[in-house]
Amino acid sequence: MKSDNSAPGVTARCGAWASALTFDTIPQEVIAHAKLCLLDGLGCALYGATQPWGRIAARTAVEMSGGRATLWGHTQTAGVSDAALVNGTAAHGFEIDDVHVRSLMHPGAATIPTALALAEMKGASGRQLLAAIVAGYEIGLRTGICAGIPHCIRGFHPTGTAGCPGAAAAGANILELASEQATHAIAIATTQAAGLYSAVRTGAMTKRMHAGRAAQSGVVAALLARLMAAKMTDALGQAVIVDNRAGAGGTIAAEMVARAAPDGYILNAPTNSYAVNANFLKLSYDPIADITPIAVIGTSGYLMVVHPSVPARTLKELLALARARPGALNYGSTGQGAISHLAVELFKLMAKVDLTHVPYKGTAGVLTDLLSGQIQFTRARFHRRCRMSRAAGCARLEFPRPSVQSWFRKFPLSATQAYPDTTSRHGMRFPVPPGCRRISLPALAMSSNARLRCRIS
16 A cells, blocks of 8 residues: 555554664663563463463463474473463563553563563573563553553553553564564554453452463564565565554445545455455445455464363264254354354254354454363364364364364364255455556456465464
């Protein structure tokens, strides 16, 4: 998409500053304080690693991913993003980590794990690490100050929310991202911001995880910004800007693209919800006539996962149980009309069984209630359920894609269990406005398909 640098927004200014910050430009008194913050954060995390939530987070990360990133206080290692999650959770584990009064947040628990995980991956110097920590603190604290007390009154936990852009700024700095890439990283992380104070009132462990989740978001955002935008920039010979327009199941972003000039500079990256929205929502655009698809940039399969308490380890056993107990089995989806909903409804229709749908507002609720046994099963993309199911001991019933990793080969495909027409896949694609110059489409398609071959741990 074309960039307009005449009046850069707040995110762009933050990205430019985080990208340009170097050790030599930071005052010595700030460097000295950053060193104290680093030591304090490490000390808090080493103690937090011995607490129940620290041990649970570490065990989960080891199950979730392979990798060589250090889990502080543990002998095991994990992927870089999962290490940030574990270390951030540990750092905030006993709430003795540093606190900033005006921003109402604990900046170190979100920033330092991101900076250290990526510094370890990259082999960065101590000077680079300290500069990244300063960048993360500055952006995170300023975000928290702007959000202020009303943000907390509404029920949000600033360490989990304001910590995300701070962690992304640290990640962007340690990876030496360009100004536009750093802007993407901060924007991507901000869309992942989460954390509710209700966890404190109920005595749940999850408040500690808010800092870890912010750190993890910073890692993922920085890597996404570096890899995806860089790959297409190299292929097209010009900058590619990731402009996150979240909301309404992707319809906000789709409407912007549908109304854009057909010059090849504005693309959309919708998921399967794009094909479904027209049946459930009143749209201001025609999803067929107003947008032209040009490339598929990725697909993933779906896995049926049940809670261990369900006496079924094959699809046949689950069907027998559903027929014996009509309506008693609850399945969760990420929302009405989501693919995780429609795929099971198709399965119900084909198998002639009665299953009860429990819609959620996103993945987090589905996972939480599945792990606790509040719902009996779900069906969703395998990469997310793969990690969760390995960690929690949930049973996998079927995997509907023939091209699978070796770890999945022991699980039968739905096509081999008498229901070949229930196969579903999740796809990511690039559409453009209608009437886009034909000469631009091959270049865009080639850069999308040939260059976006990357993996984020």
